[in-house]
Amino acid sequence: MRNVLKWFGGAAVVLVLTALSIRPAAAIVVGPGNCNESGLSSALAAVDTPSGGTITFNCGTATINFTSGKQIANTVTIDGGGTITFDGGNAHGFFQFFFSSHVTLKGLTFQHGILSNGVRALENIGALRLDHVKVINNNSTRGPVLNSGTLDVVWSTFSGNSATSGTDGDGGAIENNGGSLSVLASTFNGNTAAHQGGAIFSNSDFSITNSTFNNNTGTGGGGAIYQEQGGNSILSFSTVVGNHSPVFGAGVYNDGGGSSQGTLTIFSSIVSGNETGNCDGLLQTGGYNLSNGTGCGGVFTGTGDLINQNLVMGALTNNGGPTQTMLPAAGNPAINHVPSGVCQLQYDQRGGGRPTGAACDSGAVEVGATIDLIFADGFE
Incomplete structure (x- = not known):
């Protein structure tokens, strides 16, 4: 019995020492x-x-100017509360996230970042979450935001970003290169790729839901979204309107190339008014999509798919919620188009409840929905 008690006593000492060596997570306040x-x-x-x-x-409301990029390797949250801007001065990037990192960036604006010392504005090979973040007016020879890890984007805005190389300037906002990308309730507007994918370029898996793409330009194809090679991806309940490409696929494009042909499925979305074609490449339908022309005619052949529709949309503006959206005008056939049993979404991009009428609306916005303010304030 004495030996047993001695062992337990020793174990207790080890447990106490181990507990003492584990520091609690730090909580640091910058300022005043x-x-x-x-x-x-x-x-x-x-x-x-x-x-x-x-x-x-x-x-308060403040701008912090970066003179060098920072590296993060561990589990870190940076919460700007919607009042903090990081500015690269068109000379520096912001953060590189290592493989071991688990990072949340929340309530922050990133502006005027560039590729510097081989690192882009944001470069992730770990696990990164962008939550109520604005990424605006950042420029790089390649996509300003590079993801080769896991990237979750929620309630965020990407606007005025560009990838400037005519040979590898892919992803005017995000280049998903071998990573896993999830985009929810976010807006991409006015981003430009000198090569492919005005807003997003991807050669691996992505999921985009309740999101809006407007006025993005992919010079080499995929005005809004360009997918190549492998990856099984889905675009659902999203609005892809008024994007541009001088060659093909101004809305959505999947080239299906490489040794493994990836899939890109479009479901319950509005793909309309995109210059040089709404859809192109090897696309699949999940049904209940709408297009204003015939460009998606070979794709939108599933249940509820409609082409050659008069899809009048309001301008990109503040329709409530944390991101700008495009509201379908009265009489738009996207309204009440998705049976509630098929919808399976509780909210639209703004945080408005789905369904509001007899059925859900195709696209990112549920017309007439009451917006849950918990999503607008960023504390969901």
């Missing part, structure tokens, strides 16, 4: 008085440890 790059770097050094941590700000 250090609302600058130095203050952010100090906070980042404190939380980017095996214990991880969270950075928040007591700076």
